[in-house]
Amino acid sequence: MHADFVLLPGDGIGPEVTSAAKQVLQRVAVEFGHSFGFDERPMGGRAIDEYGDPLPQSTLEACRHADAILLGAVGGPKWDDPNAKTRPEAGLLKLRKALGLFANLRPITAHTQLIEASPLRRDLIEGVDILFFRELTGGIYFGDSWLSDDGRRATSVMEYAVGEIERIVRLAAEAARNRRNRLTSVDKANVLEVSRLWRRVAARVMTDEFPDVDYEVVLVDAMAMHLISRPRDFDVVVTGNLFGDILTDEGSMLPGSLGLLPSASVGETQPGLYEPIHGSAPDIAGQDVANPLATILAAAMALRHSLDLDDEAQAVEAAVAAALDAGLRTRDIAAGDPSVGTAAMANAVAEAVTRER
Ligand code: IPM
Ligand code: MG
Numbered sequence: 001m002h003a004d005f006v007l008l009p010g011d012g013i014g015p016e017v018t019s020a021a022k023q024v025l026q027r028v029a030v031e032f033g034h035s036f037g038f039d040e041r042p043m044g045g046r047a048i049d050e051y052g053d054p055l056p057q058s059t060l061e062a063c064r065h066a067d068a069i070l071l072g073a074v075g076g077p078k079w080d081d082p083n084a085k086t087r088p089e090a091g092l093l094k095l096r097k098a099l100g101l102f103a104n105l106r107p108i109t110a111h112t113q114l115i116e117a118s119p120l121r122r123d124l125i126e127g128v129d130i131l132f133f134r135e136l137t138g139g140i141y142f143g144d145s146w147l148s149d150d151g152r153r154a155t156s157v158m159e160y161a162v163g164e165i166e167r168i169v170r171l172a173a174e175a176a177r178n179r180r181n182r183l184t185s186v187d188k189a190n191v192l193e194v195s196r197l198w199r200r201v202a203a204r205v206m207t208d209e210f211p212d213v214d215y216e217v218v219l220v221d222a223m224a225m226h227l228i229s230r231p232r233d234f235d236v237v238v239t240g241n242l243f244g245d246i247l248t249d250e251g252s253m254l255p256g257s258l259g260l261l262p263s264a265s266v267g268e269t270q271p272g273l274y275e276p277i278h279g280s281a282p283d284i285a286g287q288d289v290a291n292p293l294a295t296i297l298a299a300a301m302a303l304r305h306s307l308d309l310d311d312e313a314q315a316v317e318a319a320v321a322a323a324l325d326a327g328l329r330t331r332d333i334a335a336g337d338p339s340v341g342t343a344a345m346a347n348a349v350a351e352a353v354t355r356e357r
Contacts, residue, residue, distance in 0.1 A: 003307050004037040006066040006271075008059070010044040011079075011088060012280025013290035013342075014072025020292030020346035021070060021299040024319070027350040028303070028312050031357045039066070043095070044074030044088035044280075054091025060098055068306035069095075069273045070299060073280035097137050100267035102164065103171050104244065105301070106132040106277060108231075108251040108261065113324040117256030117333045120228065125254050128231045131179065132251065133172035134244025136265055138164045139194075141241045158194050160240065165201040167268075172238035173210040182214045182235035186223045186243055198240065220247070227251055252277060259291030259332040262298035264305050272306045274298040284331075288341035291330040293320055296349055319352035 007022060009015035022038055029036045041059040048054050054074070063069050074088040095101075110118065110128040118125050143157030169185065176183040185202045187195035199217055206215045218226065220243045226233070227247065231254050239247065252258045258278040266272040276294030284290055297320060304313035328348050331338040340348065 001307070001309075002035045002037070003067040004039065004065070005302070006059075006062050006069045007038050007040045008043040008063075008069060008071040009040065010072040010074040010280060011046055011076045012073055012282040012285040014044070014074065014280055016072075016286070016288065016290050016342045017276060017292045017295035018070060018072040020342055020349075021295040023346050024296050024316060024350050024353060025299050025303075027353045028316060031315070031354055032309070032312050034309075034312075043071070043091050045076050045079040047091065048079060048086060048088065052086075054086055054088045055094050060095065063095065063099065063271070063273075066271045068271050068302040070295070070302060071273060071275035072295065073276065073278065075280050076282040076285075078282075093141060095273065096265060097142065099271070099273065100137065100269065101265035101273055102135060102137045103168055103266050104132075104134040104136040105175075105264045105266070105305075106134060106244075106248045106251070106261065108132065108248070108254055110255045111260065111321070111324060113321070114256050114260070114333055116335055119253060119256075124229075125231060128254050129179075130231065130234045130251060130254075131175060131236045132244060132248050133168055133175070133236065133238040134248060135160075135164065135168045135238075135240050136244075137241075137267075139241035158192065158240075158242070160194050160198055162197070162201050165198050166205055169202045169205045169238055170209065172236050173206060173213050173215075176213050176236040177210070180235040181212070183210075183216075184223075184234055184237045185215070185217045186220050186237060186239035186247065187217065188220050188243070189217070190219060195240075202238070223247060224250060227254070248277060257291065257332045259294055259330065260297070261294050262296075262301050264298070264301040266305060270306055272302065274302040274306075288343055289331045289338070290342050291332050292342050292346050293323075293330075293349075296320060296346070315353055315356050316349070318356040319349045322352040322356060323348045 140158035145156040189195040300316035
């Protein structure tokens with residue numbers, strides 16, 4: 001098949017990890033007889049520098065016409081001025097909203113080879129396999145927000161409509177059916193009205209449409225605790241935008257490194273947006289030390305969710321596992337000295353795609 005990717009390398013380590021993922025996708029194309037096009041576009045801080053806009057119109061248009069979008073990372077201290085007119089992150093939020101990417105899938109899987117890299121005890125994390133569904137285009141991220149004229153008071157509104165809750169709960173429940181059939185919805189219904197609505201709507205969707213799925217609700221503060229004390233108990237977790245942002249960063253420490261975790265943002269229609277969950281790590285940018293595996297695994301998610309190429313996605317995932325099995329470690333996951341840098345890790349995964357095929 002032919003598929004067109006838009007690449008948004010972005011800032012910091014974004015360009016290095018994106019080019020690593022591109023290399024692996026190119027290998028997949030050769031091995032499986034596909035043709036993949038790659039259209040690289042500016043976004044984030046560098047787009048602000050060049051075009052005064054973190055998401056130039058031409059980038060957004062290219063994204064709309066792509067089959068899948070692969071993003072590195074955006075942001076950095078250079079663009080952190082609180083008085084600046086715009087920020088790199090604003091481009092990402094606008095892209096999510098413009099493409100209707102309301103569901104953010106964040107799998108958190110403990111790779112057996114890397115248990116030692118986790119700050120938690122082996123017996124707690126062995127076998128952890130959680131899939132987060134974070135609502136991505138609503139909630140406090142997109143509610144009204146304002147600063148009072150005297151600059152002494154600020155407000156950000158957390159708002160959800162019934163339809164927004166239903167659609168994310170449905171997607172999460174469907175995913176649970178294909179996994180261990182267990183769904184946990186996380187809210188703050190003991191305090192927030194918006195969470196009480198979330199809880200009522202989620203319960204109705206589950207009773208009416210998914211009575212076969214084992215369903216529970218957990219308050220977000222308790223969830224923060226359970227995620228560390230008994231992470232193996234969770235299968236699919238669904239929650240709002242802000243809670244999901246926070247819990248998935250916490251969850252990312254279970255497997256040991258942010259550098260391993262991919263994410264997919266999808267909506268009712270194509271294309272999806274695929275990215276590592278880590279940030280732009282400006283302190284290590286351009287040094288060939290960043291871990292490209294999260295972005296490579298994000299590319300695997302693109303193959304599966306946007307292109308329907310499940311065998312190809314599995315080949316990439318198996319290749320990542322093979323590279324880890326072979327003992328290859330970038331700095332973030334090395335107990336002692338790292339054995340490879342970004343480029344060498346990408347080469348090894350690409351080679352393994354050929355072998356695992
Ligand atoms: C994430 C990031 C973003 C978010 C930032 C960069 C806007 O933290 O994808 O989790 O808060 O959604
Ligand atoms: Mg985040």
